[in-house]
Amino acid sequence: MYRFIRFAILLMGLLSASSSFAADAHLEPLTTADDLGPVVEQPIEFPHNRHAKDMGINCIYCHTYSRRGNVAGIPPMQKCIGCHQNIESVRETPRIKKLFEYWDAKKAIPWKKVHDLPDFVRFNHERHIKRFVFQQNRPVQEVCGACHGDVKEMTVARRQKSLAMGWCMSCHEKEHVVVAQGGMPIGTAAYWYAMKKPAVKADGTVVAKGPNDCSSCHY
């Protein structure tokens, strides 16, 4: 009997704990009605349209890390200043004044993440940029836009695609057949979606659709 009471108390405690957790869940919904990411307020309202459309600046000029590593990163502030110290015409506008305030104080701007992936997913920017921009010579804005949307029409960026695994697969299954070189190590683990065991063509090339192992992205 005693045991049961103790058990019941435990259970009640737990239920109230989990329900209070549910009640606490005033987290913003992860997907919005139009399936775009939430509108994010940034410390400086960065006008992508001015830079990418009006000035026609290449995305990779600022987001230079995107072709060098896994993460695209946010450009270091010295990049902004490098140009803006010579652009007198906008020097006194509120946004640029704010930028120089940060710069003079040598304080990093606390940008908010617009594209966040769970910690168990590694998306490799370098691989995608190398392939589509440098190998296939496609326009940069089209390549970046495949995931990030039409950034040149935005001021502050907003997430345009769900970035969930199914969405990744929507390309990898259909569009971009990956032709791996002969000696590339191929896993033999279980495959999800259409990550089929790669086929070997008669001439020895291995044909795979997208990454062919869980650990390509989950490591």
Place this chain on the structure above:
Amino acid sequence: MIDNNFDRRDFLKVLGWGGAAVALTGCGNTSVQDGKETVVSYVEAAAYVAPGISTYFNSTCAQCEAGCSVTGRVREGRVLKLEGNADSVINRGKMCGLGQAGVQHHYNPDRVREPLLRNGDKGETITWEKAYELIAQKLNGVSGDNIDFMTGTISGHLKVLLSNYMDSLASKNHFVYEAISPAVQRAANLKSYGVEMPRFHINKAKVVLSFGADFLGAWVSPVHFSQQYAQFRKGSDGQRGVLVQVESKMTLTGANADRWLVVKPGTEGVLALGVINALGLAGLSLPAAVAAMVKPYDKERVSQETGVSTDHLVKLAAILKERSPSLVLLGSAAEGYAHGSQNAAAINLLNQVLGNVGKTIEAAASVPFPQVAPSLGNSAALRMVNNRLADGQTKVLFTYGVNPVFTAPKETNFAANMAKAGFKVAFAHYLDETALQADLVLPLDSALEDWGTHIAEYQPDGVQISIQQPLMEKLHANTRGMGDVLLTLIKKNRAAEYAAFEDYYAYVRTALLQNKRQFADVGVDDEVFWNDLLSAGLVNVAGTSNKLVAKLASEIKLPAAVDTDAKFPLRLIPSVTASLRDGRHANQPWLQESPDPLTTIVWDSWVEIHPKKAAELGIVEGDIVEVESKNGTVKAQAYLFNGIHPDAVSIPLGRGHDAMGRYAKGFGVNPFAILDRVFDDETGELAMHETLVKISKTGKRVIVVKDEGAAGGNQHGKKIAVNIASDQVELSGEA
């Protein structure tokens, strides 16, 4: 110690529900926080820096005195992981677990962050300016004779600065204290070979006979010796090296040995002389004086005194004679007695008669710049400081890199004596036991934030000067590098001489550049030289090579029998473990939670008892036993262990802090506290193994938290893993 009657089945049921609740609310990408998390970009970034891509810098491990050179992986301005530097002759790309935990020294949440001044039993935050002022004020009018500086092992330019500072105070009282050091061995080596620390070539030996030298765990330069050991095991001329370990409590090295010989504590020297005698009888030619000296040590007597069977003794002599060269090593287990120096002399004599000197033992290169050569620590320094404190000779005491309040036996009354000094300054990373007794605590940069140069005592090839450089920005604004602090202090006395050095970095740089010719080719540009030096993380100089002088000991006095005491029938062996050593890093949780290699116990102390002795006393595993010496008691869980002499019990050192932060305080017990004050007759070193104890049950019992199964290594006769003695194996048919 889990003390409740919570029903496990209820717990599992609830956990099941709990799991469900978590799973339900856990739907979706809860770790994705678009628009919530900040992404901090660089203000200015060096060209080689890219987010997500690591950069690597070389520096020096400061976790022990071996001076391994390390490579730190740094990403987004944070040091994440250390590895061994492949170019270092000391560690050749490897490092040990203790070294790995160095990042937890750096990120430790319990680091002191502000200068603290004592106000009653509280520490008040003050500024560095105020602290410097205060030191100047307190030193004013105090004679140099009354100023003591106590440090751990110290080398490189920090040592130069410190000795110049002491000089400027007209004080000669720099004491170098290490609670665990091979000081007895240094003295014995000096007598037998003419140098304190020769080079040992385990890899060139065909047999290694080690008297308690835990060279795979905590002895002198363990990472270096582990690699030599690997080569030794592969063997030369197709012969795999044979390791025989002689000790009273099994060490990690003992556990790896082909033959582990347990001896009565303290009789290592007797065994060594017995082996020499047996070698003579087996036909090895001995100098007449030696033959006469070892004559009384016939195998029956030696067997009776040491507990090693005559059979083993004869076999040991036979293998040593047959396989040459061999190497005999001597470790803390043989040194830790009142007659430790005699034990050491006997063991070195064995090396000499075997002809190993010059083959597997060679002179190390001596450091070409004596002012940066390491000042080596010993425990005699503690005794001196303690006596000075007790007599009121010390008015101002500085401590750096030592924690004597923790490591001094309680009987020395160190804490009370320390209180007699008028002003005590602790340079510290944490509020450890000693810092808590100080009047002024000055917070230091971590080893991964500071500059420095280090020269290790053990130099395997030439002399390696290891460079220490910051792997990342300082975590806390108000910590300072020890070198910078000393420089500021010395500038108060010798402003003109040191004006040129803005900081310690400038000092080290200038000093190394001045000696550029020693390290680099003629004509190398300063900037190029300096950058190469920093990227290499070390520089090697040939050093001058000495020849060993072999001097045979003319007389070795070993006690007929090691004392016992009816009241305290057991001997306490305070064991040195590879990760905790003297306890200075006990606040690094990785070290607390990595299982002891022999017992697999974590986060707690234990008392090792031989199963036979335990049966006699009615003790089973997990019994909380009280270990009582003349000087106090400690209580800890019993662990039954076959690798210990039945007349000894062992407690590992390093735990039992009552300060030093959340991961150290309150875990385990401190055997340093109950040690008897017995000293080595010749060197005055604390004889760590001379404490006699008795043990009794307290009536409490706990479940020992350990990785091994409930039965431990004991199969209870069930033949789970069947084994056979190696001399029973018939190998002639094998390919």
